[in-house]
Amino acid sequence: MSENSPQTAPPVRISVAGSAGTEGYDVLIGHQLLGELPGLIGPAAGGPSAAGKGRVAVLHPEALAGTGEAVREDLAEQGYEAIAIQLPNAEEAKTAEVAAYCWKALGQSGFTRTDTVVGVGGGATTDLAGFVAATWLRGVRWIAVPTTVLGMVDAAVGGKTGINTAEGKNLVGAFHPPAGVLCDLAALDSLGEHDYVSGLAEIIKAGFIADPAILDLIEADPQAARSPRYAHTAELIERAIRVKAEVVSSDLKESGLREILNYGHTLAHAIEKNERYNWRHGAAVSVGMVFAAELGRLAGRLDDATADRHRAVLGAVGLPLTYRGDQWPRLLETMRVDKKSRGDLLRFIVLDGLGKPRVLEGPDPAILLAAYGEVSA
Structure with a gap:
């Protein structure tokens, strides 16, 4: 050696x-x-x-x-x-x-x-x-x-x-x-393949909110990226950790900036609870990010190309893109007690563009329902 x-x-x-x-x-x-x-x-x-x-x-x-x-x-x-x-x-x-x-x-x-x-x-x-x-x-x-x-x-x-x-x-x-x-x-x-791929969701999240080079590395060979033997595995993990370390260093207690790390997580946590935590976290985050992308698009905040890129990169590594359409009322109820909510005001992290996460407060219920319709199986 x-x-x-x-x-x-x-x-x-x-x-x-x-x-x-x-x-x-x-x-x-x-x-x-x-x-x-x-x-x-x-x-x-x-x-x-x-x-x-x-x-x-x-x-x-x-x-x-x-x-x-x-x-x-x-x-x-x-x-x-x-x-x-x-x-x-x-x-x-x-x-x-x-x-x-x-x-x-x-x-x-x-x-x-x-x-x-x-x-x-x-x-x-x-x-x-x-x-x-x-x-x-x-x-x-x-x-x-x-x-x-x-x-x-x-x-x-x-x-x-x-x-x-x-x-x-x-x-x-x-x-x-x-x-x-x-x-x-x-x-x-x-790690089993499903557990490994599930973790890729958090890496991809870091790519969308802060470091687009992550997306480029995965899109270069999404099949290879599904394995720890991928030539860029160490770089992907290092880049994702640097994103989180930079955010946490500025905002330990989630008083502002740190909320961006919850991109896709509001719906994801509701799905996990609804599935009694039998869904892998990354799988739920994947669906949550597709939902957040559609929410950003429908709110006039995110361009079509970046919204569509969510489905492309997440789907390419084998992460789920949809969830059960009949569960929206239960998911909405759970999201109302999410940590990011303020009183009765629902708050979501959306993108104003690649690497530009922002808070969306109190979105119109019709837009929420329409966004969920885009991820309904």
């Missing part, structure tokens, strides 16, 4: 600036990154324990039991008092009951403010791990080790943590930035 190979090259480091009294942190993208964990945990993060360096809780989904245990063992060998906490897979982890189970495990382990939570898994795992860290003793250090495309480019970066309720997705949560994010690209090789 040459010293310039991807497996031995230094990781790409993207900095997320601190704000609102929080510290900044780095997102590392590369291969063989678990050796970076102790440096992120650090002596300052863990007070002395029976094992010497402090306590670390490794939260992982059932599907990654082997990986979670390997991380725990590695930390234990380095002197940390490490425990592993197994979570349900995917969105089933993001419940108050699972969070309470984690709090109990931390309490039984004697977790203090100087100890560290590590979330190893997809976006649901890092959402839950961050929320547990945010709420235990009013906030302890945590590190994200995302293992999916979605986790790397979206969930693990930005400090949003949360769980779902019966009323909707991510309605309970906290802004609690991690101490660092390790995106080991080797983890993507074990």
